Amino acid sequence: MDRLMAIASRLAGIGGVVGVCLGGSRARGTHRPDSDYDLGLYYRAPLDTAALRVLAAELTGARVEVTEPGGWGPWVNGGAWLTMDGLQIDWIYRDLDRVHRIWRECQIGQFEVGVQAGHPLGVYSHAYVGELSLGRVLADPTRELVALQQETRCYPQPLRAALIANARWAVPFTLSGARKGAARGDAFYTAGCLFRVVGLLVHALHAEAECWVLNEKGAVQSAGALPIAPADFDARAHALFGALATTPASLNARLDDAEALATDVWDKLS
Template sequence: MAGPASDYDFGLYYEPGAPLDVDALRKAVAPLVEDSSPMVTPLGEWGPWINGGGWLTIGGAKVDLLYRDLGRVREVIAEARQGRISMNYQPGHPHGFCSAIWMGEVATCRPLHDPFGRIAELKNETWPYPEALRDALIARFGWEVGFAISNAEKAAQRAEQTHVVGCAYRALCCMAQVLFALNSRYLINEKGAAAEAASYPITLEELAKAQIEIWSRIGNADAEGALLRLRNLANGMAVLVERVGSKG
């Protein structure tokens, strides 16, 4: 779903017994970048789920390097295939970092250099989309939609605008997780996820329009109207999940 304003993300996968040589990486990118001091971090710098990387500008384009430990990626994919996922705090992901993101990255990436076929081998584990993962995501995030809205409604009574916004965002992101799963699609970033989910075969027809209306109402201090619209979406999603049912 890349657009003209998208950056380029390069995943740098390494075996745990042979970690990346970050000093050599810095030297390799130095002649290419336009940044006077390009950011290339040590391993583990950005936390356990995005465990470091680089923010670069090359030829006028924004380029991100993202480190990935193949040992942990293999473990996460094996767990996800059994319907076991985790939701984790991670800077840059206000919705949270769902462990299944790593599986989705492998499923959707385009290998540029895979001399030992490690990524190709893991790709075989990601398709077809596992039914156990589908059911787990629907169960994990489906209930939270209504829970987030209820919290927002309580906050609205106290005029806590920031909390209303956070809960509304949470509800829409959880809704996107459910819709992605219903369509057997991997959600690898919450940015634009709700709008993308609105384009899928199994979706809520009014989702794209409703999302715009919800944020407009919140911006105009009409939390009650925004949350009523959001609650109607949640009710529609519940009906959709019940109609489609679980394949598992």
């Protein structure tokens, strides 16, 4: 940790970097021995990427690809992957003004879902807020990150209501469309609908529990561990994807299971 703090301190001295926050499983204490260290670089343009490249080369002893903002897509919007003495340390850009804007939207019940490589369900905008809320601030010379983090520790009730309302209409709508694909034996389309339905239920359960969801990885297990979750939620959700057949009868049976799971979730929501 001392080494991470030292790296974060140097990053905070680079032009444009406002602060650095440890995120992911390392921040939440749920990491495995081989888990990466995710360092969120909260910045305001212009970001001195040339200085970042120099620092990355110094730390690793090798040339490192450091992207410009937007280099990895619209949501996971750039950074670098570093290897230091066998440790994987990721630098991940976060536009701080965008985080502030999303936080304001969360407080009035607004969110969006963006397309991003590596995120099959899409990036829910409030994940930006959740990252900071659940993260560990390592460097913050102006104290702006800490102040915003303290605000985000209180889950916005308008966001909670919006996520639950979205799931209540989108789940039956998606399942209704999936029935058409199932009637044709279209396992691909049906599986996609099932994935989206489970994702919507996961977000609704976390919203009801006033817990942030950061991405799809481990989200079903996390939802299943919530006190409000229906019994065996995670096992039932995962079972929906086990070797989907291509007959209308088998696909409709899985959709029946998904509808039953959704009904049990609705019973748990206020």
